Amino acid sequence: MWLILAVFAAELQPLALPAWMAGCWEHRSEDRWTEECWTGPRGGIMLGTGRSGRGGVLDSWEVMQIEMVETDDPAIDPLTFYGAPKGQNRTGFVWVRDSKEPGITFVNAAHDYPQRIRYWRDGRDLMAEVSLADGSKAQRWRYAPKGN
Numbered sequence: 001m002w003l004i005l006a007v008f009a010a011e012l013q014p015l016a017l018p019a020w021m022a023g024c025w026e027h028r029s030e031d032r033w034t035e036e037c038w039t040g041p042r043g044g045i046m047l048g049t050g051r052s053g054r055g056g057v058l059d060s061w062e063v064m065q066i067e068m069v070e071t072d073d074p075a076i077d078p079l080t081f082y083g084a085p086k087g088q089n090r091t092g093f094v095w096v097r098d099s100k101e102p103g104i105t106f107v108n109a110a111h112d113y114p115q116r117i118r119y120w121r122d123g124r125d126l127m128a129e130v131s132l133a134d135g136s137k138a139q140r141w142r143y144a145p146k147g148n
Contacts, residue, residue, distance in 0.1 A: 015078055015095075017041035017068055018104050021048075021119055025126045025143030031055045034141055036128070044068040063087055081106040081117055093117055109133040 022040040026033065034052040048064035065082045079095035093106035093116075103120025114130035121127065124145060131138035 015068075017044070017046050017066060017079070018119065020121055021046065021066075021126060023126075024146035026146040027141045027143050034143075035146065036126070036143060037146075038064075041068075044070070061086060079104075079106075083117070103127070107133055113137070114139075 019041050021038045024035065024037040026035050032052070032054050034050070036048060036050045038046055038048040040046070044067060046066040048066070049062070050064065051058060051061040053059045062083055062085045064084070067080050067082065069078050069080070081093040081095070082090050083093070084090040091108060091111055093108040093111070096105050096107050098105045098118075101118065101120070103118055105116065105118040107116050109115050113132065115133040116129075116131045116135065118129045118131075119126065122142070126143040127140065128143065129138050129140045
């Protein structure tokens with residue numbers, strides 16, 4: 001009985017921007033590094049930046065947004081992730097409810113790669129994964145809080 005109530009209560013939770021992503025995060029592997037920084041939610045949006053490189057050389061950078069759309073229309077996706085590598089070709093990925101995996105998942109099956117973007121927390125770390133829509137060809141990062 002308690003399990004049924006817990007599942008029902010989880011379904012009733014309102015969708016919210018993922019405040020648990022806010023902060024600056026860093027992944028290091030030998031001399032390679034990747035960083036992401038996310039603002040806290042405000043005004044229906046979270047803003048993010050990412051960059052990666054080797055040593056002191058920048059390889060790539062990206063600007064990102066996670067935007068909440070207030071709507072009563074069930075046909076409109078209320079949460080969208082936008083990514084723009086080097087500030088170009090801004091692409092939207094819509095939120096999909098995924099009860100099998102923790103965190104938050106966004107999908108755009110029409111995009112070449114990635115088609116799926118997922119974030120979740122593992123203790124103090126922020127986890128990120130990009131893949132094809134079915135989860136294949138996945139790349140994963142474990143970000144620690146920057147400066148730790």
